[in-house]
Amino acid sequence: xxDWTIDELKKITRTRxxxxxxxxTAEEHASKSEEICLRVIRDVVSIMKPGSTLFTFMPMPGxxxxxxxxxHCWSNGIPAAVPKVEPSTRxxxxxxxxxYDDVQKGRYGIREPLPSTRLAEPLSAGLLLVPGLAFDAAxxxxxxGGGYYDRFMEKVKASGLLFPVAAPAYELQLxxxxxxxxxxxxxxxxxxxxxxxxxxxxxxxx
Numbered sequence: 001x002x003d004w005t006i007d008e009l010k011k012i013t014r015t016r017x018x019x020x021x022x023x024x025t026a027e028e029h030a031s032k033s034e035e036i037c038l039r040v041i042r043d044v045v046s047i048m049k050p051g052s053t054l055f056t057f058m059p060m061p062g063x064x065x066x067x068x069x070x071x072h073c074w075s076n077g078i079p080a081a082v083p084k085v086e087p088s089t090r091x092x093x094x095x096x097x098x099x100y101d102d103v104q105k106g107r108y109g110i111r112e113p114l115p116s117t118r119l120a121e122p123l124s125a126g127l128l129l130v131p132g133l134a135f136d137a138a139x140x141x142x143x144x145g146g147g148y149y150d151r152f153m154e155k156v157k158a159s160g161l162l163f164p165v166a167a168p169a170y171e172l173q174l175x176x177x178x179x180x181x182x183x184x185x186x187x188x189x190x191x192x193x194x195x196x197x198x199x200x201x202x203x204x205x206x
Contacts, residue, residue: 006180006181009179013133013142014142017172017175018062029062029065031193033065035193036169037065037168040129041068041069041072043196044166045069045127048078048127053096055081055082055083055120055126055128056070056080056082060109069168070097074098079096080096081120082095082097082111082113083112084106085106090146095113122161126163127164127165128153128165128166130166130187131144132167134173135167135169135174135190136176136177137174139187139189139199140186141186142178142179142184153165164188166189166191167191168191171194174190186199
């Protein structure tokens with residue numbers, strides 16, 4: 001049995017996946033991101049019920065570029081919201097955006113919604129797309145370590161909503177077993193450039 005702690009195992013896994021992602025060329029990032037976006041739109045967004053909100057994210061460097069999904073939502077009248085974080089309180093809120101004019105560079109260099117954008121509360125049916133570094137066959141997710149998405153979903157679950165979670169990611173981010181703790185977020189689906197993996201009775205909102 002390993003003598004490493006969970007935190008040490010998470011650090012090792014994060015380093016390994018970041019190294020693998022960094023080994024991809026810009027062309028590979030672009031082509032795989034495009035395929036991931038097409039799969040997300042086909043397998044998830046296209047079957048969302050009218051009025052459902054897509055809660056998604058603005059990608060960091062190295063992550064799958066999911067902005068194509070946002071652009072699809074804008075072109076098809078699908079409500080879309082992205083996060084704004086507050087490191088001092090470790091809180092995260094989502095805000096509706098209708099174009100790139102509604103975002104600015106925020107903390108960590110990630111684009112965030114402008115202060116003038118409308119708050120998107122998960123008070124009705126929605127679907128959450130989450131970033132992450134590693135995922136396994138049980139739907140376990142390894143994030144960046146901030147816990148923002150873990151806390152957000154705790155609030156959603158407390159409200160009793162059906163709020164499925166899907167993760168757009170590169171195939172190389174799939175690992176045998178993610179170091180996991182009870183408070184860590186579990187996803188219903190991982191969508192890579194090769195395949196859509198379903199876990200835990202995934203269903204779309206509405």
